[in-house]
Amino acid sequence: MRRAETLSPPPAAAGPAAPAAGPAAAARSDWATLARLLPYLWVYKFRVIAALACLITAKVANVGVPLLLKQLVDALSIPLGDPRAALVVPAGLLLAYGALRLSTSLFTELRELVFAKATEGASRSISLQVFQHLHALSLRFHLERQTGGMTRDIERGTRGVQSLISYSLYSILPTLVEVSLVLGLLAVKFDAMFAWITLAALVVYIGFTVLVTEWRTKFRKTMNELDSSSHSKAIDSLLNYETVKYFNNEDFEAKRYDESLDRLRRAKLKSQSTLSLLNTGQQLLIAIALIAMLWRATEGVVSGRMTLGDLVMINAFMIQLYIPLNFLGVIYREIKQALTDLDKMFDLLEREREVRDAPDAQDLHAEAPPVVRFENVGFAYEAGRPILHGLSFEIPAGHTIAVVGPSGAGKSTLARLLYRFYDVSEGRITIAGHDIRQLTQASLRRAIGIVPQDTVLFNDTVAYNIAYGRPGATQAEIEAAAQAARIHGFIASTPKGYGTMVGERGLKLSGGEKQRVAIARTLLKNPPIVIFDEATSALDSANERAIQAELQTAARNKTALVIAHRLSTVVDADQILVMEAGRIVERGTHAELLAREGRYAQMWALQQQGGAEAAADVAAS
Structure with a gap:
C-alpha cells in the first residue's frame, strides 16, 4: 500500500503556565x-x-x-x-x-x-x-x-x-x-x-x-x-x-x-x-x-x-x-x-520578552490626570544609532504638550516609549511620580489612549472597531463617541450602519474615515492620558478644523501629548516642544516661539506660505 506524502502531520482547557521569558531556544532533542x-x-x-x-x-x-x-x-x-x-x-x-x-x-x-x-x-x-x-x-x-x-x-x-x-x-x-x-x-x-x-x-x-x-x-x-x-x-x-x-x-x-x-x-x-x-x-x-x-x-x-x-x-x-x-x-x-x-x-x-513586568511591579491607579515626566531620556532602536539624546520635559496634570519637528526627529518614538513598547536606554519616564518600568504594563496602557498616525482596523464592523476602545460599551455610548468624532453621519448613511464591515485593515474606508474611527475609539476609552500622533493627518482642512475642536474637548482635563507635523493643529497647546535629531531645540507657547523668530517661526512661515499657495491654486481652478 502506498502512503501519501503530506506537508504536515495531523490539536486545543487550562494547561501549565507559560515559561519564563528566556532567549530563543537552542536546538533541543x-x-x-x-x-x-x-x-x-x-x-x-x-x-x-x-x-x-x-x-x-x-x-x-x-x-x-x-x-x-x-x-x-x-x-x-x-x-x-x-x-x-x-x-x-x-x-x-x-x-x-x-x-x-x-x-x-x-x-x-x-x-x-x-x-x-x-x-x-x-x-x-x-x-x-x-x-x-x-x-x-x-x-x-x-x-x-x-x-x-x-x-x-x-x-x-x-x-x-x-x-x-x-x-x-x-x-x-x-x-x-x-x-x-x-x-x-x-x-x-x-x-x-x-x-x-x-x-x-x-x-x-x-x-x-x-x-x-x-x-x-x-x-x-x-x-x-x-x-x-x-x-x-x-x-x-x-x-x-x-x-x-x-x-x-x-x-x-x-x-x-x-x-x-x-x-x-x-x-x-x-x-x-x-x-x-x-x-x-x-x-x-x-x-x-x-x-x-x-x-x-x-x-x-x-x-x-x-x-x-x-x-x-x-x-x-x-x-x-x-x-x-x-x-x-x-x-x-x-x-x-x-x-x-x-x-x-x-x-x-520561549522567545525573549524584551519588555516585561518587574517582579515587584505595581498597578497604576490614575483616576485623575497624572503628571508625566521624561527625565534625561536616551534611546536607540539599534546600537550605534541613537534616536533620543538626554530628552527632558514635563506634561503637567491636565495640560497639553505638543511636539513638532521634521520627520525622523523622534516624535513618534515618544509615544512608543510612553506606552512602553520599548524601554529607555538612559534616564526614565514617570507617571504620577512612578517610573513606568516599575508599573504593570496592563495598568499603564489602560491609563493611556492613542490616536495613531497609521490607523489599522480589524476586519469587522464599524461598531466593533469603535467599541474596541472599551469592550462591553453600549450602542448608545458607541454612537456618542462616533458623533464626537464627526463620523456618525457617515456611518448612518451606509446601508448597514454600524454593522458595516470595514475590510482587511480597514481598507474599505478612506484614510480620513479610518482616522475618525480611531478618534471615536479613543474617546470611548476615555483614559486620563491621551496621545494624538498626527491624529488629523488624513483629514481635509474642513474636517480637520471640526475634529480639532473635538480633540481639544477630548483633551480637556486630561494629560495630553500631541505629536504634529502641521503646526496649525497645536497653536492652542499649553507648551510646544520643537525637536530636531532627537533633541529639544526650542520650547514655549505658540506666541513665544513666533516672537523668538527661531526654528519654529521658520517652520510656521513655510507652512503658512504653502497653505496660501494651495488656497490660491484652488481658487484659480
Whole structure:
C-alpha cells in the first residue's frame, strides 16, 4: 500500500503556565520536546491512564483472535457426525470469535473517545499560550516577523500536537504491545525459532526504516522551509495589494510566487522519490520475513509437529503485525516532523520578552490626570544609532504638550516609549511620580489612549472597531463617541450602519474615515492620558478644523501629548516642544516661539506660505 506524502502531520482547557521569558531556544532533542509536551497531557492524567487501559485490553483481544481462529480451524477436523460439530464450532468458537473482534473495535474506539478530550485540551492550551505570548512579545519582534511563515509554523505546531499523540498512542504503542504479546506466544507455543525470526525481521525492518527516514529528513525539512517561504510571499503580496496595483507589478509578483512554487515542486518530487525507495525496501523485508515464517510453519505441519490451525494462526499473527508496521516509515517520519514543528512552536513560547513586568511591579491607579515626566531620556532602536539624546520635559496634570519637528526627529518614538513598547536606554519616564518600568504594563496602557498616525482596523464592523476602545460599551455610548468624532453621519448613511464591515485593515474606508474611527475609539476609552500622533493627518482642512475642536474637548482635563507635523493643529497647546535629531531645540507657547523668530517661526512661515499657495491654486481652478 502506498502512503501519501503530506506537508504536515495531523490539536486545543487550562494547561501549565507559560515559561519564563528566556532567549530563543537552542536546538533541543526530541526527548526534550516530548518532556515539554507531557505537562499539558498530564493535566488529564486519569484520561491518559484510562486510555492506556483500553489500549492494552484492545490488543489482548486482538491477539486472541488468531488464537481462536486456530481453534476454529482445528475444530473442523472433528469426524463427520460427531455432535460437537454442530454445537462446539458454531455455538462456542464462532460466538467467541465474533466477541473478540467486537471487543477489539470497541476498546479501540473507547480509547480514542476517552483520550480525545486530553488531545484537544492540550492543543487548545498550547495554542492559547502561544497566542498570549505573541501578544506579550515586544514591538521589535512584530516589526521583524514574517507573518506568513510564522502563522504556518503555529499551524503546523498545533496540528503536530494531535499528530504526535495520535501516532504514538494510536500506532506505535499498540504495535509494541502487540509485538510483545505475539513474541511471547510464539516462543511459548512453538519453538523459539519463530520468535527469533519475527524479532530479527522487526529489528532489521525498524533499523532500515529509521535510517532511510533520517536520511530523508533533510529533504522534508527543505520542503517545509520552501512551503513556508512561498506562503510568506503570497501573504505579503496580498497584504500589500494596493502597492502591487500602484506599480503595476502583478506579473512580477506572480513570477516571484511561481519561482517559489517551482522550488517547492522540485523539493516535493525529491521527497516523493525517496519515499518510494523506503516503501519498496519495507515491502521486500516484509515479504522475506513472511516467507521464512510460513516455510517453517508449513514444514511443521508436514512433519506433524504443528496443526493446520497453527499455520493459520501464525499467518494471521504476521498479517496483524505487519499491517501497522507497513506504515512505520510514515509514522516515524510524521512523529519526527511533529516533534520538529512542535519544537518551533515551543521556540516561539520561549522567545525573549524584551519588555516585561518587574517582579515587584505595581498597578497604576490614575483616576485623575497624572503628571508625566521624561527625565534625561536616551534611546536607540539599534546600537550605534541613537534616536533620543538626554530628552527632558514635563506634561503637567491636565495640560497639553505638543511636539513638532521634521520627520525622523523622534516624535513618534515618544509615544512608543510612553506606552512602553520599548524601554529607555538612559534616564526614565514617570507617571504620577512612578517610573513606568516599575508599573504593570496592563495598568499603564489602560491609563493611556492613542490616536495613531497609521490607523489599522480589524476586519469587522464599524461598531466593533469603535467599541474596541472599551469592550462591553453600549450602542448608545458607541454612537456618542462616533458623533464626537464627526463620523456618525457617515456611518448612518451606509446601508448597514454600524454593522458595516470595514475590510482587511480597514481598507474599505478612506484614510480620513479610518482616522475618525480611531478618534471615536479613543474617546470611548476615555483614559486620563491621551496621545494624538498626527491624529488629523488624513483629514481635509474642513474636517480637520471640526475634529480639532473635538480633540481639544477630548483633551480637556486630561494629560495630553500631541505629536504634529502641521503646526496649525497645536497653536492652542499649553507648551510646544520643537525637536530636531532627537533633541529639544526650542520650547514655549505658540506666541513665544513666533516672537523668538527661531526654528519654529521658520517652520510656521513655510507652512503658512504653502497653505496660501494651495488656497490660491484652488481658487484659480
